[in-house]
Amino acid sequence: MDLLGVAHQLHEADRTRLEQVREFLQARIRRQSIEFWNREEFPAGLVRELADAGLAGVQLDGSSHLLRGLLHAEISRADVSLSSIVGIHNELIVGMIDALGSAEQRESWLPKLTMFQAFGAFALTEPDHGSDIAGGIHTTATREGDEYVINGAKRWIGMGTIADFALVWAKCPESGAVGAFLVESDRPGYSATKIENKIGLRIMQNADISMENVRIPVENKLPGAVNFASANALLMQSRAWVGWQAVGAMLATLDICTAYAKDRQQFGQPIASFQLVQQSLAEIAGNATACLSMMMDIARKQERGELEMVDAALAKSTATRLARQTVSLGRALLGGNGVVTDHEMAKFFCDVEILHTYEGTYEINSLIVGRALTGVSAFV
Structure with missing residues (x-):
């Protein structure tokens, strides 16, 4: 289809x-x-x-x-x-x-x-600063001669235990200027510990990263990352990308549920013949179609160089909200089989919970849209 x-x-x-x-x-x-x-x-x-x-x-x-x-x-x-x-x-x-x-x-x-012969980690979020990280970076990069000395901690860093390096966002303790630094994971004072027992995105190896007097050459500073706006531009594109993830999860739900409904027999007939099952399938298809259409428009804006943060925030919040509804319908449609990963639906159900939260929570992205609509910020 x-x-x-x-x-x-x-x-x-x-x-x-x-x-x-x-x-x-x-x-x-x-x-x-x-x-x-x-x-x-x-x-x-x-x-x-x-x-x-x-x-x-x-x-x-x-x-x-x-x-x-x-x-x-x-x-x-x-x-x-x-x-x-x-x-x-x-x-x-x-x-x-x-x-x-x-x-x-x-x-x-x-x-x-570009061949997956090396991996990096994007190290922005910190243990005490997630949604407010723009003004809350505590990790520091202190210039000492031909080196920077990095001190601080990062949390929820994807691929943190596997990466060859981390792109660490830190600030100068004297000027407060924010920059990005390429910190190789084998440098003394650098450690990464896997975050265990997640309910979703379980293949992604998230980590707590600690850096204690990690020394890197000045050449490891990224020259184009001159302030937090540099990170924000990247995060805008990344938020739009999460909308595509949500579309994929909804298409998977449609695949799984349609096949299951045709195969599963109850009361002597496939459950695909039941009105409530067909209604759920229609809602799943409707959510996927609406978000796919929205993301196609986002792609056109990107091609024209017109994407703005409000566009990315609206796409991310809307697509993940509808994906959350969609996988809930899918999990229910599979009944008891919807809570075990053998039938896949449970895996998508849990993974979408993470999409709803990461790359800017649903609430923060909604408030970005609200600020654009009203001209009034509901957060600092």
Whole structure:
């Protein structure tokens, strides 16, 4: 079912690529990811296959924003955790080094990153500062001769236990100026501890990062990251990307529930013949279609260079809200089978809870929209 005839809005070569990636993800990733999710384990082999499919460097391969968004939706349709790994890697690591890094940093890291031969971590959030991080960065970078000395802690850092380096946002203790620093994970004083027992995105290895007198050369400062606005520009694009993740999760819900309804027999007939089941399927399809249409418009704005933070915030908050409703309908439709990962729906149900919160909580993104509508800020 090609909702909205999306494939026909792509050039033939892009349409062929999207179809090939979809087939690969459904055959090689969707079911294979379940046990890794259950064990909270990083699937190195599956990630290598994602690289072989060209998904480690989609940020720089010249794809249109629409094709990139649809590719991210297809990854999420197979597994939301892996879509987070691929998306954050592209949007916030590859994208940040390409846009804000020095020529030397780009030359050193981008060839390896775009093949998943190296991994980075985007280190912004701190233990005591999440939504208010723009004015609450406590991590410091002190210049001492030809080095910076980094001190502080970061929390909820994706890929933190695996990454070869972290892009650490820190401030100068004297001037208060905020910048970004490439901190290799093998430097003395740097440690990363996995956050255990998450209910969702269990494949993504989130970490607490501690830095105590970590010394890096001055060349490790990203020259383009001159203030927090640099981070905000990246986060705007990343928030829009989460909307595509939500679309993928809703498409997966439609896939799972439609197949289940046709196969599951109750009262001597497939439950697909029941009115309440068909109503749920129609609502799931409606939510997915509405959000897919919205995200296609977001992609067009990105192509024109017109995306604003309010657009990204509206897309992220709306898509994740409707995705949350959608997976709830899906979990209920599967009954008891909806609470075990064998039938997949439970996994998507839990993963969407994380989408609703990360890359700016639902509430914060809603308030960004409210501020744009009223001209009055409800938060500092």
